[in-house]
Amino acid sequence: LLSRGYGLAFQNQRCFDLRPIYGTRYAGWTFAVPTMVFMNLYPLMDEHRLIDVLIRLFPQLAASLTYCWAAGLGCILYDARMGWCLCILACLAYGAIVADEIAFVGEHISTTSQPLAKGISIGIKNVMFWLYTLWYLLGNWGLMSSYAVQAAYSATDIGHIAVMSSLLFVYWNVDDVKRAGKPDHQD
Numbered sequence: 001l002l003s004r005g006y007g008l009a010f011q012n013q014r015c016f017d018l019r020p021i022y023g024t025r026y027a028g029w030t031f032a033v034p035t036m037v038f039m040n041l042y043p044l045m046d047e048h049r050l051i052d053v054l055i056r057l058f059p060q061l062a063a064s065l066t067y068c069w070a071a072g073l074g075c076i077l078y079d080a081r082m083g084w085c086l087c088i089l090a091c092l093a094y095g096a097i098v099a100d101e102i103a104f105v106g107e108h109i110s111t112t113s114q115p116l117a118k119g120i121s122i123g124i125k126n127v128m129f130w131l132y133t134l135w136y137l138l139g140n141w142g143l144m145s146s147y148a149v150q151a152a153y154s155a156t157d158i159g160h161i162a163v164m165s166s167l168l169f170v171y172w173n174v175d176d177v178k179r180a181g182k183p184d185h186q187d
Contacts, residue, residue: 010076012146014083015139019146026072033068034061039168040125041101043118044108060100066093071136087140094133098126121167128160 010021037060038053045053067090074086105122109115132153139149 012075012140013078013080014075014087015146016142017146019139019149021072021075023072026068029068030065033064036125036164037061037064037097037101040122040164041104043168044105044112044122046112056104060097060104063093063096063100066090067097075140087137091133091137094129097129101126117167117170121164124163124167125160128156131156 010023011018012021038057041057041060042050042053045056070086070093071090074083074088074090077083077086101122105119109119112118135144135149135152135156138144139146144152
């Protein structure tokens with residue numbers, strides 16, 4: 001559904017080979033990107049309530065939605081100036097995510113369990129998201145063909161998912177082993 005478009009295909013007006021932009025893909029990213037941000041950062045606040053984490057991460061979640069939709073709408077608008085303004089807004093929103101994430105990690109990395117593994121996973125996610133932005137811009141500037149952009153997205157996605165799921169598995173299981181030795185309550 002997300003890659004076929006099902007009637008929601010638009011032409012990318014910012015790139016040279018007019019690759020299709022699928023509205024359903026951006027609808028999927030509306031949930032996927034904030035979820036990835038949350039899943040990656042929530043373990044840093046493993047001693048806090050879920051609602052406190054959501055409140056703290058809300059600016060990043062809002063910026064990630066801005067990033068997704070400004071990038072998509074910027075590509076399909078016929079007005080080139082407005083389209084490029086939205087594309088730039090998307091990149092600035094991503095910059096805001098990274099800046100807030102640096103502050104967030106600085107606040108919580110020293111108080112969490114397994115700071116090295118969690119720090120590595122956050123670093124890898126940021127590298128992958130910067131690569132996504134790079135592929136997006138190179139395609140829009142005409143420096144990569146649509147097919148090369150899609151291949152780069154696919155390779156980046158597979159690497160990102162494999163590494164992230166492995167790291168999440170490792171530090172959640174190690175935390176479970178550490179917690180298994182502690183009593184659940186004190187008498």
